[in-house]
Amino acid sequence: MGKPTGFLEIDRVKDSYEPVAQRITHYREFVPALTDDKAKLQGARCMDCGIPFCNNGCPVNNVIPDFNDLVYRQDWENALTVLHSTNNFPEFTGRICPAPCEAACTLGINDDPVGIKSIERAIIDKAWDNGWVVPQVAAVKTGKKVAIVGSGPAGLAAAQQLARVGHAVTVFEKNDAVGGLLRYGIPDFKLGQDVIDRRVAQLKAEGIEFKTNSVVGSNDIPAGIVCDGKTVITPAQLDAEFDAVILAGGAEVPRDLPVAGRDLQGVHYxxxxxxxxxxxxxxxxANPINAAGKHVVVIGGGDTGSDCVGTSNRHGAVSVTQLELMPQPPEQENKSIVWPYWPVKMRTSSSHEEGVERDFAVQTQEFVGENGVLKAVKLVRLEWKDGKPTPIAGSEFELKADLVFLAMGFTNPVASLLDAFGVEKDARGNAKATTDGVGCYQTSVAKVFAAGDVRRGQSLVVWAIREGRQAAREVDQYLMGASVLPR
Incomplete structure (x- = not known):
């Protein structure tokens, strides 16, 4: 693998970032891809560990040691072939995936892990720059038609896989552009919309049809009705026109915080x-919400909360505070206990580096306002014992707040979508469909499948791609009796 002693001689090649003072003035991506020389050094650190735990740490099971070695040898086109064999959209994961593969890297036991994510991005960005990413149009058409509801990463991955084996695929998207939360949710400074557009262009060239501003609604509403600029598509219409349907609409119901003052102007999801x-x-x-000159409080310590921090700073907020219900995690995990699994530890994102006060183990008691407008947030500190929080008497305090953003995750898919199809739900309100045994990804309704967050609940982009790929194989097998698509 690459250079046998590379991991002993070469330090991890860290990503470079545009300086904070510059990047908060715009919404463009600010992390350039590795140069060829730096990518070669990064790949040289892969240590031929014998059992590459990184493969299983990655939800799509990327063949990581192989493309690391190929990048070290500067064989970029074969590296692209290996990367694309398991991942339809490495330009997405190479930018926004938290890289569980790196947490599972064997070198990470006692050193910095290999920068797998940066290698992945370097491969695909070089491929786009050199015109190596081209449409792969099926040579033979099957005559089968598949409808996909939702154009996020699960829907797009399923669409591409199915189109490449000859099925006619139509993707229905309720928004005015394709991409789901890739486009409308993840800030452009993390994933530029041009990155999405170039991949969508490839999918269209492969024969996939996209119908935007299309809402899949109740059978009680006549198909084709236009409401608020959206065309209504009924489940009955899809059942009549298509041989199979994949629900890939995501988990879009945000977790609320029903405390006093929740309805004040200034409190937003x-x-x-x-x-x-x-x-x-x-x-x-223009965005109707503007944090310029305001005190911002973000409730929720995850990636979405971090995105709110970065966006608020770009608006010109006076202050940004991010609150988390859980206690502050340790700066460094105990690797002897958690490796190769995803560790709980203190994580500082690029948005945090741009300016934020972070506070942990605090609970919101009330939103305080004047004349219906938010002015402050009342909080109390928590003591965590045996996994349970208890408010600490006398620890109440108040934060000035002109805007509050609730970033506490998503609970389940929009129920009306599943109800319209009559799909059975699991205990969490997701579409009920197994990933094991016979009938994987099939719902309780004939020829209706489910993949991504609509089935598994809120998760990562890389998990959505995995589920979209796997669901595509199951649909292909359902339609044709067998499938050559990878599982």
């Missing part, structure tokens, strides 16, 4: 800010 900002950056109307 995170996506109210993020979706509107992406639309503005994409050339749409």
């Amino acid at each position: 995170a996506l109210e800010l993020l979706i509107a900002q992406n639309k503005q950056v994409g050339g749409g109307a």
Whole structure:
């Protein structure tokens, strides 16, 4: 593998970032891909560990040691072939995946892991620059038609796999552009919309049809009705026109915080800010939420909360505070206990580095306002014992707040979508469908499948791609009796 002693001689090649003072003035990506020389050094650190735990740490099971070695040898086109064999969209994961593969890297036991994510991005960006990513049109058409509801990463991955084996695929998207939360949810400074557009162009060239502004609704509403600029598509219509349907609409119901003052002007779900900002950056109307000159409080310590921090700083917020219910995690995990699994540890994102106060083990008690407008947030500190939180008497305090963004995750898919199809739900309100045994990804309704967050609940982009790929194989087998698509 690459250079046998590379991991002993070469330190991890860290990503370079545009300086904070510059990057907060725009919404463009600010992390350049590795140069060829740096990618070679990064790949040289892969240590031929015998059992590559990184493969299983990666949800799509990327063949990581192989493409690391090929990049070390500067065989970029074969590296692309290996990468694309398991991952339809490495330009997405190479930018926004948290890289569980790196957490599972054997070198990471006692050193910095190999920068797998940066190698992945270097491969695909070089491939796009050199015109190596081209449409792969099926030579033979099957005559079978598949409808996919939702154009996020699960829907797009399923669509591409199915189109490449000859099925006619139509993707229905309720928004005005393709991409789901890739486009309307993840800020452009993390994933530029041009990166999505070039891949969508490839999918269209492969024969996939996209119907945007199309809402799959109740059978009680006549198909084809246009409401608020959206065309209504009924489950009955899809059943009549298609041989199989994949539900890939994501988990879009945000977790709420029903405390006193929740209805005050200034309290928003995170996506109210993020979706509107992406639309503005994409050339749409100005974001109606503006943090310029305001005190911002973000409730929720995950990636969505971090995205709110970065967006608020770009608006010009006076202050940004991010709150987390859980206690502050350790700076460094105990690798002897958690490796090769994803560790709980203190994580600082690029958005945090741009300016934020972070506070842990605090609970929101009330939103305080004047004349219906938010002015402050009342909080209390928590003591965590045996996994349970208890408010600490006398620890109440108040934060000035002009805007609050609730970024506490998503609970389940929109129930009306599943109800319209009559799909059975699991205990969490997701579409019930197994991933094991006979009938994988099939719902309780004939010829209706489910993949991604709509089935598994809120998760990572890389998990959505995995599920889309696997569901495509199951649909292909359902339609044809056998499938050559990878599992």
